[in-house]
Amino acid sequence: MKTPLAFGVIGAGYFGKHYVRLLQDMPGAVLRAVADRSGRAVGESGVLLSLNVRRYTDAHDVLSDSSIDCVVIATPASTHHALALAALSAGKHALVEKPMAMNMEEAEDIRKAAEKSKTIFMVGHQYLYHDYVRVLKQKMDEGLLGAVRYVHAEHFSFGPIRPGIGCFWEMAVHECAIIDFLFSPGAVRDATGRSVDFLQSGREDFASAQITFENGLTAAITVSWFAPEKIRRITIAGDRGMAVFDDRREEKLKFFLRPYPIPDGEDTSSAFMAFSASEIMTPAVAAREPLRNQLDHFISCVRTGTEPASGISHGMRVMRLLDATRRVLIS
Numbered sequence: 001m002k003t004p005l006a007f008g009v010i011g012a013g014y015f016g017k018h019y020v021r022l023l024q025d026m027p028g029a030v031l032r033a034v035a036d037r038s039g040r041a042v043g044e045s046g047v048l049l050s051l052n053v054r055r056y057t058d059a060h061d062v063l064s065d066s067s068i069d070c071v072v073i074a075t076p077a078s079t080h081h082a083l084a085l086a087a088l089s090a091g092k093h094a095l096v097e098k099p100m101a102m103n104m105e106e107a108e109d110i111r112k113a114a115e116k117s118k119t120i121f122m123v124g125h126q127y128l129y130h131d132y133v134r135v136l137k138q139k140m141d142e143g144l145l146g147a148v149r150y151v152h153a154e155h156f157s158f159g160p161i162r163p164g165i166g167c168f169w170e171m172a173v174h175e176c177a178i179i180d181f182l183f184s185p186g187a188v189r190d191a192t193g194r195s196v197d198f199l200q201s202g203r204e205d206f207a208s209a210q211i212t213f214e215n216g217l218t219a220a221i222t223v224s225w226f227a228p229e230k231i232r233r234i235t236i237a238g239d240r241g242m243a244v245f246d247d248r249r250e251e252k253l254k255f256f257l258r259p260y261p262i263p264d265g266e267d268t269s270s271a272f273m274a275f276s277a278s279e280i281m282t283p284a285v286a287a288r289e290p291l292r293n294q295l296d297h298f299i300s301c302v303r304t305g306t307e308p309a310s311g312i313s314h315g316m317r318v319m320r321l322l323d324a325t326r327r328v329l330i331s
Contacts (some may be wrong), residue, residue, distance in 0.1 A: 005069045005093075005299060008033040008062035010083060012047075014160065015097060016074030018291055021047045023072075026292075028299045032068050035059045037075075059083055063090045070302060073097060074124075078164050081106040088117040093302045095295075097124040099173045099322070100315045102165065107319040114312040120301050122308040123315040125177035129293035131285050132253045136236075136245055137182050139283075144255060146240030151179060151219040153234045156227035161205070168195070168207040168326050171223040176321045178234065179219055180314060186214030188324040195329040198226070202330075209325045221325070241279075255281040 005028060009019050012034050023031040033054040049055070056062060062071060063086050070093040073083045081101050087094040088110075100123045101107040114121035127133050140148065153175040162170050179185060193209035206224040213219070232247040241257040257279045261271040294310075301308045308314075 002028070002303070004028055004030040005302060006030055006032045006067055007070045007072065008035065008065065008068040008092075009072045009074065010035045010059045010062055011073065011075035011097075012036040013074075016072070017047045019072045019074055019295075020049065022289075022292055022295055024048075024050060024053075026295055026299075028303075029070075029295070033062050033065060035062045060086070063087055063092065069093060070095065070298070072124075076164075077102055077162070077170070081109060084110050084121075085113050088113045088119060088121065091117070091119060093120040093298075095122045095124060095298050098177070099165075099169055100319060102169075104319060104323050107316060111312055111316055120298070120305070120308065121312050121315075122298050122301065123177075123310045123312075123318070124294065125174070125181075125310040125314070125318065126290045126294050127174055127178050128181045128310050128314075129297060130247075130290040131287035131293070132245060132247075133178060133181070135283055135285050136243060136253055139243070139255065140182065140236070140238075144241065144257070145236060145238030145243060146259070148183065148217060148236055148238040150237050151183075151217065151234065152237075153178070153219065153221045154231050155221075155223040156229060156231040157225050158227060158230065159225055161225050164203070166195070166204040166207070166326070166330075167223050167225045168204055168209070168221075168329055169322055171225060172207070172209075172221050172325075173318060173322060174232075175221050175223070175234065176318045176325075177310070177314070179217075180317050180321065181309070182236075183213075183215070183217055185217045185219075188212070188321060189214055191325045191328045193325065193329045196224075204329060207326075207329050209329060211321075211325055251282050252287075253283060253285065255283070257281060 007023050012020050031053050035056040071087045073096045077099050080096050084096050155171050190212040195204035196206040198205045205226050208222040211219045234245045236243045239260045243255050245253050
Protein backbone atom coordinates (compact mmCIF):
# COMPACT_ATOMS: atom_id res chain seq x y z
CA MET A 1 0.00 0.00 0.00
CA LYS A 2 1.40 3.39 -1.02
CA THR A 3 2.19 5.98 1.62
CA PRO A 4 -0.42 8.78 1.52
CA LEU A 5 0.72 12.08 0.07
CA ALA A 6 1.12 14.75 2.74
CA PHE A 7 -0.81 17.95 1.99
CA GLY A 8 -0.70 21.49 3.27
CA VAL A 9 -3.49 23.96 2.55
CA ILE A 10 -2.70 27.66 2.30
CA GLY A 11 -5.87 29.68 2.77
CA ALA A 12 -8.80 28.26 4.68
CA GLY A 13 -11.47 30.85 3.98
CA TYR A 14 -14.36 31.08 1.48
CA PHE A 15 -13.15 28.24 -0.75
CA GLY A 16 -10.09 26.85 1.01
CA LYS A 17 -12.30 25.40 3.75
CA HIS A 18 -13.60 22.83 1.25
CA TYR A 19 -10.07 21.55 0.60
CA VAL A 20 -9.53 21.34 4.36
CA ARG A 21 -12.73 19.32 4.69
CA LEU A 22 -12.04 16.94 1.80
CA LEU A 23 -8.35 16.31 2.50
CA GLN A 24 -9.23 14.96 5.94
CA ASP A 25 -11.25 12.21 4.25
CA MET A 26 -9.35 11.54 1.03
CA PRO A 27 -7.88 8.16 0.03
CA GLY A 28 -4.21 8.54 -0.80
CA ALA A 29 -3.82 11.83 1.07
CA VAL A 30 -3.28 13.09 4.59
CA LEU A 31 -3.67 16.69 5.67
CA ARG A 32 -0.57 17.75 7.59
CA ALA A 33 -0.93 21.53 7.93
CA VAL A 34 -3.17 24.52 7.29
CA ALA A 35 -1.94 28.09 6.97
CA ASP A 36 -4.50 30.79 7.59
CA ARG A 37 -3.29 34.38 7.88
CA SER A 38 -5.99 35.39 10.35
CA GLY A 39 -5.78 32.21 12.39
CA ARG A 40 -9.57 32.24 12.62
CA ALA A 41 -10.88 31.07 9.23
CA VAL A 42 -10.97 27.35 9.98
CA GLY A 43 -12.91 27.81 13.20
CA GLU A 44 -15.31 30.30 11.66
CA SER A 45 -15.96 28.05 8.64
CA GLY A 46 -17.46 25.31 10.78
CA VAL A 47 -15.02 22.73 9.35
CA LEU A 48 -13.62 20.48 12.07
CA LEU A 49 -9.84 20.18 12.04
CA SER A 50 -8.08 17.11 13.41
CA LEU A 51 -5.72 17.70 16.33
CA ASN A 52 -2.98 16.11 14.20
CA VAL A 53 -3.09 18.95 11.66
CA ARG A 54 -0.57 21.71 12.31
CA ARG A 55 -1.91 25.27 12.20
CA TYR A 56 0.11 28.22 10.94
CA THR A 57 -0.55 31.87 10.17
CA ASP A 58 2.40 32.12 7.74
CA ALA A 59 2.24 30.27 4.40
CA HIS A 60 6.01 29.86 4.37
CA ASP A 61 5.78 27.60 7.41
CA VAL A 62 3.91 25.15 5.18
CA LEU A 63 6.30 25.59 2.25
CA SER A 64 9.37 25.02 4.42
CA ASP A 65 7.93 21.86 6.00
CA SER A 66 9.93 19.01 4.46
CA SER A 67 7.29 16.45 5.43
CA ILE A 68 4.73 18.04 3.08
CA ASP A 69 4.60 16.76 -0.52
CA CYS A 70 1.75 18.85 -1.96
CA VAL A 71 0.26 22.27 -1.32
CA VAL A 72 -3.14 23.68 -2.20
CA ILE A 73 -3.12 27.46 -2.64
CA ALA A 74 -6.62 28.82 -2.02
CA THR A 75 -5.79 32.42 -1.13
CA PRO A 76 -6.90 35.66 -2.88
CA ALA A 77 -5.90 35.81 -6.55
CA SER A 78 -3.45 38.64 -5.91
CA THR A 79 -1.28 36.24 -3.88
CA HIS A 80 -1.27 33.30 -6.32
CA HIS A 81 1.80 34.43 -8.27
CA ALA A 82 4.15 34.74 -5.31
CA LEU A 83 2.87 31.64 -3.52
CA ALA A 84 2.93 29.45 -6.64
CA LEU A 85 6.52 30.46 -7.38
CA ALA A 86 7.51 29.82 -3.77
CA ALA A 87 5.80 26.41 -3.74
CA LEU A 88 7.46 25.28 -6.95
CA SER A 89 10.82 26.59 -5.77
CA ALA A 90 10.40 24.59 -2.56
CA GLY A 91 9.86 21.42 -4.60
CA LYS A 92 6.19 21.06 -3.73
CA HIS A 93 3.50 19.71 -6.02
CA ALA A 94 1.11 22.65 -6.32
CA LEU A 95 -2.63 22.98 -6.89
CA VAL A 96 -3.49 26.67 -7.31
CA GLU A 97 -7.09 27.84 -7.20
CA LYS A 98 -8.50 29.89 -10.07
CA PRO A 99 -7.67 32.35 -11.46
CA MET A 100 -4.11 31.12 -11.81
CA ALA A 101 -2.73 34.67 -11.92
CA MET A 102 -3.81 38.30 -12.14
CA ASN A 103 -2.33 38.95 -15.60
CA MET A 104 -0.30 37.38 -18.40
CA GLU A 105 3.04 38.52 -17.00
CA GLU A 106 2.38 36.65 -13.76
CA ALA A 107 1.08 33.65 -15.70
CA GLU A 108 4.27 33.49 -17.78
CA ASP A 109 6.37 33.53 -14.61
CA ILE A 110 4.38 30.61 -13.25
CA ARG A 111 4.62 28.73 -16.56
CA LYS A 112 8.41 29.03 -16.61
CA ALA A 113 8.69 27.91 -13.00
CA ALA A 114 6.28 24.98 -13.54
CA GLU A 115 8.13 23.79 -16.64
CA LYS A 116 11.48 24.08 -14.85
CA SER A 117 10.20 22.27 -11.78
CA LYS A 118 10.09 18.49 -11.57
CA THR A 119 6.85 18.63 -9.63
CA ILE A 120 3.19 18.61 -10.71
CA PHE A 121 1.39 21.92 -11.19
CA MET A 122 -2.38 22.13 -11.50
CA VAL A 123 -4.96 24.91 -11.72
CA GLY A 124 -8.21 24.48 -9.78
CA HIS A 125 -10.58 24.56 -12.75
CA GLN A 126 -13.04 22.28 -11.01
CA TYR A 127 -15.62 22.17 -13.81
CA LEU A 128 -13.25 20.00 -15.84
CA TYR A 129 -13.86 17.39 -13.14
CA HIS A 130 -17.62 17.88 -12.95
CA ASP A 131 -19.21 14.57 -13.89
CA TYR A 132 -22.00 16.23 -15.86
CA VAL A 133 -19.52 18.28 -17.87
CA ARG A 134 -17.57 15.11 -18.60
CA VAL A 135 -20.71 13.36 -19.85
CA LEU A 136 -21.46 16.42 -21.98
CA LYS A 137 -18.00 16.17 -23.57
CA GLN A 138 -18.35 12.45 -24.13
CA LYS A 139 -21.68 12.88 -25.92
CA MET A 140 -20.39 15.73 -28.08
CA ASP A 141 -17.26 13.76 -28.97
CA GLU A 142 -19.60 10.97 -30.10
CA GLY A 143 -21.24 13.47 -32.48
CA LEU A 144 -24.58 13.75 -30.68
CA LEU A 145 -24.94 17.48 -31.40
CA GLY A 146 -23.19 17.48 -34.77
CA ALA A 147 -21.08 20.51 -35.64
CA VAL A 148 -21.39 23.00 -32.78
CA ARG A 149 -22.15 26.52 -34.02
CA TYR A 150 -22.41 28.55 -30.82
CA VAL A 151 -22.01 28.50 -27.04
CA HIS A 152 -23.84 30.85 -24.69
CA ALA A 153 -22.57 30.93 -21.09
CA GLU A 154 -24.19 32.80 -18.17
CA HIS A 155 -22.64 33.16 -14.72
CA PHE A 156 -24.34 35.43 -12.18
CA SER A 157 -24.13 35.74 -8.41
CA PHE A 158 -24.85 38.15 -5.58
CA GLY A 159 -21.23 38.53 -4.50
CA PRO A 160 -18.62 38.07 -3.39
CA ILE A 161 -17.18 41.24 -4.94
CA ARG A 162 -13.43 40.79 -4.94
CA PRO A 163 -10.89 43.59 -4.42
CA GLY A 164 -8.31 44.25 -7.12
CA ILE A 165 -9.91 42.05 -9.79
CA GLY A 166 -12.87 42.41 -12.16
CA CYS A 167 -15.79 40.03 -12.38
CA PHE A 168 -14.78 38.74 -15.83
CA TRP A 169 -11.32 37.59 -14.73
CA GLU A 170 -12.70 36.21 -11.46
CA MET A 171 -15.85 34.50 -12.75
CA ALA A 172 -15.57 33.85 -16.50
CA VAL A 173 -12.45 31.79 -15.86
CA HIS A 174 -14.88 28.89 -15.25
CA GLU A 175 -16.62 29.34 -18.59
CA CYS A 176 -13.32 29.83 -20.43
CA ALA A 177 -11.95 26.64 -18.88
CA ILE A 178 -15.06 24.68 -19.88
CA ILE A 179 -14.91 26.00 -23.47
CA ASP A 180 -11.24 25.03 -23.76
CA PHE A 181 -11.97 21.57 -22.33
CA LEU A 182 -15.00 20.85 -24.51
CA PHE A 183 -13.89 22.32 -27.82
CA SER A 184 -10.11 22.96 -27.94
CA PRO A 185 -11.10 26.02 -30.02
CA GLY A 186 -7.65 27.50 -30.56
CA ALA A 187 -6.73 31.16 -30.28
CA VAL A 188 -9.20 34.06 -30.21
CA ARG A 189 -9.75 35.35 -33.75
CA ASP A 190 -12.02 38.23 -32.78
CA ALA A 191 -13.67 39.54 -29.61
CA THR A 192 -16.11 42.31 -28.78
CA GLY A 193 -17.84 43.21 -25.56
CA ARG A 194 -19.15 45.68 -23.04
CA SER A 195 -18.75 46.06 -19.30
CA VAL A 196 -20.30 48.03 -16.44
CA ASP A 197 -18.23 49.51 -13.61
CA PHE A 198 -20.57 50.82 -10.91
CA LEU A 199 -17.94 52.88 -9.06
CA GLN A 200 -15.69 53.79 -12.02
CA SER A 201 -12.96 51.89 -10.22
CA GLY A 202 -11.41 50.16 -13.21
CA ARG A 203 -12.95 46.89 -12.03
CA GLU A 204 -15.95 45.66 -14.02
CA ASP A 205 -19.05 44.45 -12.15
CA PHE A 206 -20.86 43.18 -15.26
CA ALA A 207 -19.34 41.98 -18.51
CA SER A 208 -20.68 40.54 -21.74
CA ALA A 209 -18.31 39.28 -24.42
CA GLN A 210 -18.72 37.72 -27.86
CA ILE A 211 -15.78 35.66 -29.05
CA THR A 212 -14.90 33.98 -32.33
CA PHE A 213 -12.23 31.31 -32.19
CA GLU A 214 -9.67 29.98 -34.62
CA ASN A 215 -11.79 26.88 -35.29
CA GLY A 216 -14.86 29.01 -36.16
CA LEU A 217 -16.73 28.49 -32.88
CA THR A 218 -18.70 31.50 -31.61
CA ALA A 219 -19.14 31.97 -27.86
CA ALA A 220 -21.02 34.54 -25.80
CA ILE A 221 -20.09 34.86 -22.12
CA THR A 222 -22.02 37.08 -19.70
CA VAL A 223 -21.04 37.41 -16.05
CA SER A 224 -21.80 39.60 -13.04
CA TRP A 225 -21.23 39.42 -9.31
CA PHE A 226 -24.00 41.93 -8.63
CA ALA A 227 -27.11 40.02 -9.68
CA PRO A 228 -30.18 38.98 -7.66
CA GLU A 229 -30.11 35.32 -8.72
CA LYS A 230 -27.32 32.78 -8.87
CA ILE A 231 -27.07 31.37 -12.40
CA ARG A 232 -24.49 29.03 -13.89
CA ARG A 233 -25.75 27.84 -17.26
CA ILE A 234 -24.22 26.96 -20.60
CA THR A 235 -26.24 26.44 -23.79
CA ILE A 236 -24.59 24.66 -26.70
CA ALA A 237 -26.15 24.52 -30.18
CA GLY A 238 -25.06 22.22 -32.99
CA ASP A 239 -26.59 21.41 -36.35
CA ARG A 240 -27.96 18.11 -35.00
CA GLY A 241 -29.23 19.32 -31.64
CA MET A 242 -28.61 21.34 -28.48
CA ALA A 243 -27.56 20.84 -24.87
CA VAL A 244 -28.00 22.80 -21.66
CA PHE A 245 -25.77 22.39 -18.62
CA ASP A 246 -27.35 24.17 -15.66
CA ASP A 247 -25.43 23.67 -12.45
CA ARG A 248 -28.19 25.22 -10.35
CA ARG A 249 -30.84 22.67 -11.32
CA GLU A 250 -31.43 19.16 -10.07
CA GLU A 251 -31.44 17.93 -13.69
CA LYS A 252 -28.14 19.52 -14.56
CA LEU A 253 -27.76 18.27 -18.12
CA LYS A 254 -30.31 17.98 -20.92
CA PHE A 255 -29.97 17.25 -24.62
CA PHE A 256 -32.50 18.52 -27.15
CA LEU A 257 -32.10 16.33 -30.23
CA ARG A 258 -33.80 18.34 -32.97
CA PRO A 259 -31.60 19.18 -35.98
CA TYR A 260 -31.55 22.70 -37.36
CA PRO A 261 -34.47 22.94 -39.84
CA ILE A 262 -33.58 22.87 -43.54
CA PRO A 263 -36.15 24.55 -45.84
CA ASP A 264 -37.91 22.31 -48.34
CA GLY A 265 -37.19 23.69 -51.79
CA GLU A 266 -38.86 27.07 -52.31
CA ASP A 267 -40.70 27.02 -48.99
CA THR A 268 -40.48 30.49 -47.40
CA SER A 269 -42.86 29.94 -44.47
CA SER A 270 -41.76 30.41 -40.86
CA ALA A 271 -40.36 27.37 -39.08
CA PHE A 272 -42.41 26.91 -35.92
CA MET A 273 -40.81 24.34 -33.65
CA ALA A 274 -41.55 22.32 -30.52
CA PHE A 275 -39.73 19.41 -28.93
CA SER A 276 -41.37 16.03 -28.60
CA ALA A 277 -40.72 14.01 -25.46
CA SER A 278 -38.55 11.58 -27.43
CA GLU A 279 -36.26 14.43 -28.52
CA ILE A 280 -35.35 15.44 -24.95
CA MET A 281 -32.71 13.32 -23.26
CA THR A 282 -31.76 13.69 -19.60
CA PRO A 283 -28.84 11.36 -18.86
CA ALA A 284 -28.55 9.67 -15.49
CA VAL A 285 -25.17 10.58 -14.05
CA ALA A 286 -23.61 9.11 -10.91
CA ALA A 287 -22.04 12.41 -9.90
CA ARG A 288 -19.58 13.08 -7.12
CA GLU A 289 -18.46 16.41 -5.73
CA PRO A 290 -16.31 18.01 -8.47
CA LEU A 291 -13.67 19.14 -5.98
CA ARG A 292 -13.24 15.58 -4.76
CA ASN A 293 -12.79 14.41 -8.36
CA GLN A 294 -10.28 17.20 -8.89
CA LEU A 295 -8.23 16.15 -5.86
CA ASP A 296 -8.36 12.51 -6.95
CA HIS A 297 -6.99 13.53 -10.34
CA PHE A 298 -4.25 15.64 -8.76
CA ILE A 299 -3.17 12.78 -6.49
CA SER A 300 -3.11 10.39 -9.46
CA CYS A 301 -1.01 12.82 -11.52
CA VAL A 302 1.48 13.24 -8.67
CA ARG A 303 1.75 9.45 -8.39
CA THR A 304 2.24 8.90 -12.12
CA GLY A 305 4.14 12.10 -13.01
CA THR A 306 1.63 13.06 -15.72
CA GLU A 307 0.37 16.55 -16.51
CA PRO A 308 -3.15 17.15 -15.16
CA ALA A 309 -6.09 17.94 -17.42
CA SER A 310 -5.95 21.42 -15.89
CA GLY A 311 -2.17 21.58 -15.84
CA ILE A 312 0.01 24.45 -16.97
CA SER A 313 -0.72 23.96 -20.71
CA HIS A 314 -4.48 24.24 -20.20
CA GLY A 315 -4.00 26.97 -17.61
CA MET A 316 -2.07 29.14 -20.05
CA ARG A 317 -4.67 28.69 -22.80
CA VAL A 318 -7.37 29.85 -20.39
CA MET A 319 -5.27 32.82 -19.31
CA ARG A 320 -4.73 33.87 -22.94
CA LEU A 321 -8.46 33.64 -23.59
CA LEU A 322 -9.25 35.74 -20.51
CA ASP A 323 -6.60 38.29 -21.46
CA ALA A 324 -7.64 38.64 -25.11
CA THR A 325 -11.29 39.07 -24.13
CA ARG A 326 -10.86 41.42 -21.20
CA ARG A 327 -8.81 43.77 -23.33
CA VAL A 328 -11.91 44.59 -25.40
CA LEU A 329 -14.05 44.93 -22.27
CA ILE A 330 -11.93 47.69 -20.76
CA SER A 331 -10.84 49.45 -23.98
